[in-house]
Amino acid sequence: MHAKIAVLPGDGIGPEVTTEAVALLDVVAHLYNHQFEFETAPIGGNAIDSTGTPLPEMTLTLAKQSDGVLLGAVGGPRWDKEPAHRRPETGLLALRKGLDVFANLRPIQVFSNLVDASPLKREIVDGVDMLIVRELTGGLYFGRPRGRTEGPDGIDVVDTLQYSEREIRRILKLGFEIAEKRRRSLTSVDKANVLESSRVWREVAEAMAQDYPKVKLSHQLVDSAAMQIVRDPKRFDVVVTENLFGDILSDEAAVITGSIGLLPSASLGADGPGIYEPIHGSAPDIAGQGVANPLATMLSAAMLLRHSLGLEQEAQVVEDGVRRVLEEGARTPDLTGSSIGKADVIGTEEMAKRVREAVKKVAE
Numbered sequence: 001m002h003a004k005i006a007v008l009p010g011d012g013i014g015p016e017v018t019t020e021a022v023a024l025l026d027v028v029a030h031l032y033n034h035q036f037e038f039e040t041a042p043i044g045g046n047a048i049d050s051t052g053t054p055l056p057e058m059t060l061t062l063a064k065q066s067d068g069v070l071l072g073a074v075g076g077p078r079w080d081k082e083p084a085h086r087r088p089e090t091g092l093l094a095l096r097k098g099l100d101v102f103a104n105l106r107p108i109q110v111f112s113n114l115v116d117a118s119p120l121k122r123e124i125v126d127g128v129d130m131l132i133v134r135e136l137t138g139g140l141y142f143g144r145p146r147g148r149t150e151g152p153d154g155i156d157v158v159d160t161l162q163y164s165e166r167e168i169r170r171i172l173k174l175g176f177e178i179a180e181k182r183r184r185s186l187t188s189v190d191k192a193n194v195l196e197s198s199r200v201w202r203e204v205a206e207a208m209a210q211d212y213p214k215v216k217l218s219h220q221l222v223d224s225a226a227m228q229i230v231r232d233p234k235r236f237d238v239v240v241t242e243n244l245f246g247d248i249l250s251d252e253a254a255v256i257t258g259s260i261g262l263l264p265s266a267s268l269g270a271d272g273p274g275i276y277e278p279i280h281g282s283a284p285d286i287a288g289q290g291v292a293n294p295l296a297t298m299l300s301a302a303m304l305l306r307h308s309l310g311l312e313q314e315a316q317v318v319e320d321g322v323r324r325v326l327e328e329g330a331r332t333p334d335l336t337g338s339s340i341g342k343a344d345v346i347g348t349e350e351m352a353k354r355v356r357e358a359v360k361k362v363a364e
């Protein structure tokens with residue numbers, strides 16, 4: 001097949017990890033006789049520096065014309081004091097909105113030989129397999145009004161948590177559909193004891209549950225869910241939740257797997273290209289050192305193969321390749337956890353090279 005992939009490396013470790021994901025996709029293309037055409041464009045802080053805006057028009061156009069977007073990460077301390085329209089994160093949000101990718105799938109799976117990399121007890125993390133379905137284009141991130149005014153008590157500041165029923169409906173529907181194909185358990189996470197938006201969310205979920213009799217729907221308040229995710233993560237199959245709750249819970253869930261450097265994501269809309277990015281950020285504290293874990297981005301590339309290109313076998317080969325190098329003991333520093341000293345500690349390039357070699361072997 002021929003596919004056009006937009007590559008948006010972004011800032012910090014973004015370029016380091018996307019380079020490796022592209023090299024991996026090149027290997028996959030070669031093994032299975034596909035033609036992947038890559039085109040790179042700026043987003044985030046580097047785009048602000050070179051063009052004055054975090055999402056240049058040409059980047060959005062390129063993304064829209066592609067079959068899938070591979071993204072590194074945006075942001076960094078250099079731009080942290082900038083106003084909203086000159087912040088790297090604003091560019092990422094505009095890209096998500098521009099492509100209408102309302103559903104962010106964040107799989108939380110534990111590689112069995114990495115259980116010791118997690119600070120949690122072995123019996124808690126071993127066997128965890130959950131999927132967070134995060135609403136991505138609504139809620140507090142996009143609600144209006146927002147901003148500051150001068151009031152009698154100093155600055156008066158507003159953010160708005162807003163959802164339309166249509167937005168709630170489409171994300172919940174996806175949650176039910178995915179749960180139906182998995183272990184048929186759907187946990188809807190909200191704050192219905194306080195927020196009106198959550199109460200509507202719950203009502204819509206309850207009504208929709210009639211259409212999915214095989215799926216067991218339960219509701220959980222977000223504060224309690226935050227506790228259960230680390231206390232007993234195995235109880236979760238599919239978790240569906242609004243934008244900000246999903247953002248926070250997925251970083252928390254990363255602790256179960258051992259490192260945020262492992263977790264991929266796919267952001268999907270009703271049609272059009274998806275965005276594939278690690279759930280981690282630009283990691284300014286380790287940028288440029290060659291030690292970032294490239295696996296989250298490489299696994300995001302596997303999700304691109306699966307969800308945007310329909311190449312299930314190729315996606316699995318990548319995932320098997322990653323599993324194999326981890327089984328062989330390869331570890332980037334973030335994964336060494338308690339087994340430091342024993343582990344085979346390597347940097348970004350070496351880890352990625354080993355995955356490419358493993359992918360070749362698995363594909364044979």
Ligand code: NAD
Nearest residue numbers: 073074075076261279280281282283284285286292293334
């Ligand atoms: P972060 O995810 O960048 O880093 C948190 C911690 O995890 C750091 O200690 C970092 O070194 C470590 N880490 C992250 N990815 C890693 C990897 N692949 N390998 C090894 N270690 C890794 O979160 P932060 O420090 O809160 O944010 C830094 C910047 O990134 C901010 O500007 C933030 O807005 C941005 N950010 C961007 C995205 C995105 O582009 N999707 C996501 C989250 C944060």
Ligand code: IPM
Nearest residue numbers: 074075089092093247279281
């Ligand atoms: C993520 C990030 C982004 C988010 C930021 C950088 C806008 O934290 O992808 O999880 O909050 O969605």
Ligand code: MN
Nearest residue numbers: 247248251279
């Ligand atoms: Mn986040």
